[in-house]
Amino acid sequence: MSKFLFAAMPIQGHISPGLPIAKRLVELGHEVMWYSTSKYRGKIEATGALFKKVQSAKDLDDSRYEEWFPERSKFQGVNQMKYDLKHIFFGEMPAYAADLTRILKEFPADVVVVDGAFTGMLPLKLTGKAPKIAAYGVFPMTLSSRDTAPFGLGISPSTSALGRMRNKLLNGLVENVMFADVQKHANKLLSHINVPKLPYFALTAPAMVSDLFLQGTSPSFEYPRSDLPSHVKFVGPYLPAKQTEFTPPSWWEDMNKRTVVHVTQGTIANEDFRQLLIPTIQALAGEDVLVVATTGGRPLKNVDIPLPDNVRLESFVPHHELLPHVDVIVTNGGYGGVQQAIYFGVPIVTAGKTEDKPEVCARVEWSGVGINLKTDRPSKENILHAVKQVLNQPQYKKNVMRLSREFQSMDAIENTMKELSKLAISN
Structure with missing residues (x-):
C-alpha cells in the first residue's frame, strides 16, 4: 500500500x-x-x-x-x-x-x-x-x-x-x-x-x-x-458524493408533469442575487414553468423580492436529486455545477464573468449544450429569450444528451x- x-x-x-x-x-x-x-x-x-x-x-x-x-x-x-x-x-x-x-x-x-x-x-x-x-x-x-x-x-x-x-x-x-x-x-x-x-x-x-x-x-x-x-x-467528470439521506421539500411533487427551470449562482459568486437569480425569477414569473431557485447556502432573505407563485426557493438541494427533474438550468457557470447538469442531460443557460466562469460558459457554447449570455448581469428579456430558445430548439437537448452519454461512460x-x-x- x-x-x-x-x-x-x-x-x-x-x-x-x-x-x-x-x-x-x-x-x-x-x-x-x-x-x-x-x-x-x-x-x-x-x-x-x-x-x-x-x-x-x-x-x-x-x-x-x-x-x-x-x-x-x-x-x-x-x-x-x-x-x-x-x-x-x-x-x-x-x-x-x-x-x-x-x-x-x-x-x-x-x-x-x-x-x-x-x-x-x-x-x-x-x-x-x-x-x-x-x-x-x-x-x-x-x-x-x-x-x-x-x-x-x-x-x-x-x-x-x-x-x-x-x-x-x-x-x-x-x-x-x-x-x-x-x-x-x-x-x-x-x-x-x-x-x-x-x-x-x-x-x-x-x-x-x-x-x-x-x-x-x-x-x-x-x-x-x-x-x-x-x-x-x-x-x-468529478461529481460530488451522493448524500445517503435526503428529505425532499414539501413542494417536491410540484415538479411532476411540469417544465422545470433551475436557477443558481453557485456557492462563491452569490453575494448579489440581482446579478442572475432574481432577474431569472422575475423573467419567468409569467411563464408556464416551475422555477426552483437555490441560494448556495446564503440566507433566503437575501432574495429580497416577493416570490411569484411559480417559484420554489431553497438554500440548497443536492443536484443529483434535483437535476433529473430539470429541463433547463440557468447558472453563472461553475465548472462542477455545469458538468453535473451535462451528466444528467440538462441544457444550460450561462451568465458568468468571474473566476473561471468565462471559460466554462465558452465551452457550454462551443460544445452546443446551451447558450452563453456573455455577461454576469443579463437582462430579464435576454434570460427569458435564452430559456425559451433552449426549451424549443431540439439541438441543445440532442447535444447535451450526446455529452451526457460520454460522461456516464x-x-x-x-x-x-x-x-x-x-x-x-x-x-
Missing part, C-alpha cells in the same frame, strides 16, 4: 472533487492524509483520511473572502482574477510550502495529490524536494496551446493558420503583458524563500510541474490540443485510482 498526501486550495470547488478520491484510496487500504483549513475538517475526516490543519498558512474560510480580502470587491473580470492569483493562490504559497515540508518529514508520501491551482508544492518541486505530484483539474484546462486562446478570455479555439497566429499573439500578450505583474509577484515570493523562478506561466505552473495531471471531464467538453502534454489524462474515480496507483509504484 502507498502513502498519499492531499493538499488543495481551501475552496469548496477545489476540495470537493478530491473527497471521493481520498475516500476510495482509504477504502483500498492506502494511508491518506489531507492538509487543509479548519472549515473542511469534517468533510475530510468523513473520507477516512487523517486531517492535518494549516499552521504557517492562514486558516481561511472561502465563504468569507470579502472579510479576508476586502480589496477584492474593487476588481472585476480579468482584474479580479489577477488579484485572486496574487493574494489568494500565490499569496499563501510560501506558507503552504513551509507546512508541507514539515508534514512530509513525518508522513513521507509516495504521491502528493493537489488540485490544479494549488501552488504550495511549487517551491518543493523547483528545489527538487518534492515526491511525485498528481494534480486534478477543477476548472477548464489552463494549459497554453497553439490551438487555443489564453485561459480567461472566453474565446473559442481555432486550429487554422490565422487562428494559430491569433492564439500565439494573444498568448504572448496575456503572459508577457496582461499577467506579467502576476508572474513577477510569484517570482518575488519564490526569491524570498531562495527558490528559482517559475519555468512556466504562473497560471499553468501547478499543472505543468505535476507528474500527472488528471482533467476532470471528458475530451468532448475540453478544447482539443494537438500539443497536449503526455502527462495529461482525461478521467471523466467514464468512471472518474476508478480511472483516477488506476493512474494514481501507477504513479505511486513508479517511485
Whole structure:
C-alpha cells in the first residue's frame, strides 16, 4: 500500500472533487492524509483520511473572502482574477510550502495529490524536494496551446493558420503583458524563500510541474490540443458524493408533469442575487414553468423580492436529486455545477464573468449544450429569450444528451485510482 498526501486550495470547488478520491484510496487500504483549513475538517475526516490543519498558512474560510480580502470587491473580470492569483493562490504559497515540508518529514508520501491551482508544492518541486505530484483539474484546462486562446478570455479555439497566429499573439500578450505583474509577484515570493523562478506561466505552473495531471471531464467538453502534454489524462467528470439521506421539500411533487427551470449562482459568486437569480425569477414569473431557485447556502432573505407563485426557493438541494427533474438550468457557470447538469442531460443557460466562469460558459457554447449570455448581469428579456430558445430548439437537448452519454461512460474515480496507483509504484 502507498502513502498519499492531499493538499488543495481551501475552496469548496477545489476540495470537493478530491473527497471521493481520498475516500476510495482509504477504502483500498492506502494511508491518506489531507492538509487543509479548519472549515473542511469534517468533510475530510468523513473520507477516512487523517486531517492535518494549516499552521504557517492562514486558516481561511472561502465563504468569507470579502472579510479576508476586502480589496477584492474593487476588481472585476480579468482584474479580479489577477488579484485572486496574487493574494489568494500565490499569496499563501510560501506558507503552504513551509507546512508541507514539515508534514512530509513525518508522513513521507509516495504521491502528493493537489488540485490544479494549488501552488504550495511549487517551491518543493523547483528545489527538487518534492515526491511525485498528481494534480486534478477543477476548472477548464489552463494549459497554453497553439490551438487555443489564453485561459480567461472566453474565446473559442481555432486550429487554422490565422487562428494559430491569433492564439500565439494573444498568448504572448496575456503572459508577457496582461499577467506579467502576476508572474513577477510569484517570482518575488519564490526569491524570498531562495527558490528559482517559475519555468512556466504562473497560471499553468501547478499543472505543468505535476507528474500527472488528471482533467476532470471528458475530451468532448475540453478544447482539443494537438500539443497536449503526455502527462495529461482525461478521467471523466468529478461529481460530488451522493448524500445517503435526503428529505425532499414539501413542494417536491410540484415538479411532476411540469417544465422545470433551475436557477443558481453557485456557492462563491452569490453575494448579489440581482446579478442572475432574481432577474431569472422575475423573467419567468409569467411563464408556464416551475422555477426552483437555490441560494448556495446564503440566507433566503437575501432574495429580497416577493416570490411569484411559480417559484420554489431553497438554500440548497443536492443536484443529483434535483437535476433529473430539470429541463433547463440557468447558472453563472461553475465548472462542477455545469458538468453535473451535462451528466444528467440538462441544457444550460450561462451568465458568468468571474473566476473561471468565462471559460466554462465558452465551452457550454462551443460544445452546443446551451447558450452563453456573455455577461454576469443579463437582462430579464435576454434570460427569458435564452430559456425559451433552449426549451424549443431540439439541438441543445440532442447535444447535451450526446455529452451526457460520454460522461456516464467514464468512471472518474476508478480511472483516477488506476493512474494514481501507477504513479505511486513508479517511485
